[in-house]
């Protein structure tokens with residue numbers, strides 16, 4: 356069975372972990388600090404703060420934007436539920452809006468139409484690694500005086516012109532989960548250009564500690580103790596995870612280039628399949644292909660369920676793209692029924708195909724052949 360995704364680790368990752376283990380410093384420490392500096396440089400922002408996941412990072416981003424109970428935060432419904440959960444953790448209301456069918460990303464016009472006096476923030480999601488129209492979202496957020504968060508869970512390496520995802524808005528959050536381009540199993544990183552916000556997030560992730568308090572009270576140069584000045588959390592990444600993530604980050608360009616090559620192969624091989632909507636492209640924008648997601652348009656020769664079943668029979672793993680948050684039982688019970696047609700189409704008709712570094716040309720060929728076989732209705736033996 357060809358898997359949908361697979362992390363790529365080499366001897367350098369193993370050596371980096373061994374080095375941290377031998378050092379004895381396995382909780383958050385110097386390796387996390389180095390990783391943060393390198394991550395900030397990669398994204399092109401002054402501050403990066405590592406956290407335990409993108410979900411916990413989004414929670415801290417929501418707090419850092421000053422979101423309070425009862426405030427509204429606008430986000431696309433077509434996203435992983437974590438985007439909306441981060442808003443709910445603070446007792447705020449996720450206002451979900453529809454997407455653009457061509458990009459599967461949030462529709463900026465729908466965002467603007469949803470703004471009310473209670474709106475405190477907008478979360479733009481770069482789904483599957485393709486940029487949402489973050490420049491327009493920046494302009495809308497600025498005009499209405501609300502904060503802008505980038506959910507960049509899937510978007511390390513994603514670019515809009517010469518700006519990397521993570522360098523827009525007030526704060527961005529990346530995921531280091533196993534299905535992401537750069538991974539250490541679980542983990543996340545916030546990036547921001549705002550020094551005050553970075554300091555606040557650093558405190559929130561470490562139990563609400565004031566990191567300078569010890570220095571202020573100490574006689575000598577070493578801090579003696581911290582002061583806990585706000586409600587905080589333990590949302591830290593460990594040095595063991597950071598050691599892996601540092602090596603992975605060095606490979607970022609090679610990882611994205613390989614993903615682009617596989618995606619180009621699929622794009623060319625599927626170009627003539629009528630009704631199969633391929634991932635978006637836009638001149639000057641870089642898709643990092645965290646996932647290669649196609650949409651089976653209404654009228655395509657097979658239903659999405661049959662497509663996935665038949666591909667499984669031919670040894671090709673697939674998965675739905677992502678979810679319509681507003682149709683999940685928990686959200687439905689709390690917020691009632693909504694109708695968001697493009698989100699619903701994407702949730703019902705999108706399929707992720709195998710794409711990962713190390714997917715051999717022969718396995719890419721098997722994926723292509725299997726998709727074409729199922730599409731033309733020819734049952735392979």
Ligand SMILES: Cc1ncc(COP(=O)(O)O)c(C=O)c1O
Pocket residue numbers: 408409410411434435437438480482506508509529530531532542543
């Ligand atoms: C768009 C989006 N946001 C947030 C998350 C949550 O990331 P994590 O698993 O690192 O908490 C994911 C996970 O896949 C995601 O796809």
